[in-house]
Amino acid sequence: MQFYLATSFIFPRSLRFRLFTLCFLTTHLPLLGYIVWGAATGRIAWAEFIVLALATMAGAAGALIGIGALLDPIHALADALDPAEQSARKRGGPTLPEVGDIISRLFHGVRGAAVATRERIDELNIAANEDALTGIANRRGFLAQLDALPLARRRGCIAIIDLDHFKQVNDMLGHDEGDRVLADFASRLSSQTRRIDIIARWGGEEFAIFYQDAIEDEASWSLARIAERMRREPVGMVGDQPITFSAGLCAWRGGPVMTAIGQADEALYRAKKSGRDRIQRAERPSTPVYG
Secondary structure (H helix, E strand, C coil): CHHHHHCCCCCCCCHHHHHHHHHHHHHCHHHHHHHHHHHHHCCCCHHHHHHHHHHHHHHHHHHHHHHHHHHHHHHHHHHHHCHHHHHHHHHCCCCCCCCCCHHHHHHHHHHHHHHHHHHHHHHHHHHHHECCCCCCECHHHHHHHHHHCCHHHCCEEEEEEEECCHHHHHHHHCHHHHHHHHHHHHHHHHHCCCCCCEEEEEECCEEEEEEECCCHHHHHHHHHHHHHHHHHCCCCEECCEECCEEEEEEEECCCCHHHHHHHHHHHHHHHHHCCCCCEEECCCCCCCCCC
């Protein structure tokens, strides 16, 4: 790059002419030496000089053709990677010099490819951590968000929620209606929880909520409020019955998160066995971390 910048005064807008000049000078150094020697000794042979000059010019021209052929793939790569350049050409606007700024074109092309790659990686990361149907986090995204919390913020309550008799929704109303119910329920959870709370589709018709910095009474009250609204303004009906949910709730004080989730899941199982449409607390809190 330093050599490129140092020689930019030679045909600054044409890399090919700059290369030709450098090739001509370097291939004619022996000829220039011969001229200096002939002038000093008076023994220059003009016939040999002309033949040698023509031969070196032909060599320089051949070298330039070869270099041009080697640069053609770079042109193609720059055109393929630089959508801004192509857009400018279509609009008839100013474009980069055809050859003189080949380094700039290549740089912009590679930068464009890097931006596109980074955006694609971001899209893949979102897809890996987000549930496509509901738009909220999936199980992996939920656990990743919990893992990203500082130790002091890893305390609150974890709830595992399951829509009651959801199989009947799919069997009686169809899977499209089942998908709509899941999406509407996710929206309801999002609208009735705090910004600091983390919600996710845990899998199938199960959802998870982390109530950050909340005690069990606060989390239980929040779930009860959502459950009451589900009865008054159901997201769907099966027969003449509104779709309800059951939930298991467990306090989490920074211990192994899967232990707390397991205890919440056990509480959910007891809620289901007790008749559904209810909230059950875990029998014991998760193991705390001391120190």
